[in-house]
Amino acid sequence: MSEKLSDAALDTIFRAARTYNGYTDEAVSEADLRAIWDLMKWGPTSANQLPARLIWCVSDEAKAKLAACASAQNAPKILAAPVTVILGMDTNFHEHLPELFPHNQTAKSWFDGNSEVREVSALRNSTLQGAYFIIAARALGLDTGPMSGFDNGKVDAAFFADTPAVRSNFISTLGHGDPATIFERLPRPEFERFNTIA
Numbered sequence: 001m002s003e004k005l006s007d008a009a010l011d012t013i014f015r016a017a018r019t020y021n022g023y024t025d026e027a028v029s030e031a032d033l034r035a036i037w038d039l040m041k042w043g044p045t046s047a048n049q050l051p052a053r054l055i056w057c058v059s060d061e062a063k064a065k066l067a068a069c070a071s072a073q074n075a076p077k078i079l080a081a082p083v084t085v086i087l088g089m090d091t092n093f094h095e096h097l098p099e100l101f102p103h104n105q106t107a108k109s110w111f112d113g114n115s116e117v118r119e120v121s122a123l124r125n126s127t128l129q130g131a132y133f134i135i136a137a138r139a140l141g142l143d144t145g146p147m148s149g150f151d152n153g154k155v156d157a158a159f160f161a162d163t164p165a166v167r168s169n170f171i172s173t174l175g176h177g178d179p180a181t182i183f184e185r186l187p188r189p190e191f192e193r194f195n196t197i198a
Contacts (some may be wrong), residue, residue, distance in 0.1 A: 023175030043132030143177030
């Protein structure tokens, strides 16, 4: 049975958390990246598909290569961030289902020969994992700047050329956020605005 988190924890993960446009000089270690993965991997995906494939751009070379694929607004953010993560999706995720979903050895056959279904499922579930990435980073005291202002085709050619079944979903900067780089809090509607109880 799950226990309710404290208000302080909920503030860290949701209410007080922000999307950052820049970061302090505080380093992000490989141990931090591994800790994020070791949390986000527990988030649920359909049939434990786990289609997300992450590339952590830490080196100046990797960040420059990624920035060249981004909009003029986003490129400087990528170059300046301690880390920028490419959250990709493996459309051949089903090949791993015998290992990842062992209690049903027919699961792989659900997707064999059906690239359209795999595409939809990979996008949906890797996006879920991207959300888990954001939550995990926040829970570990880090901040993120998720973005979609980039050319997916260029990113795929630059980073996934050797794995054509893997394609980019979205990217996110990562570090210790600089409060001077955030905007005023944007509106969040009340329940009644966008919810219906049927």
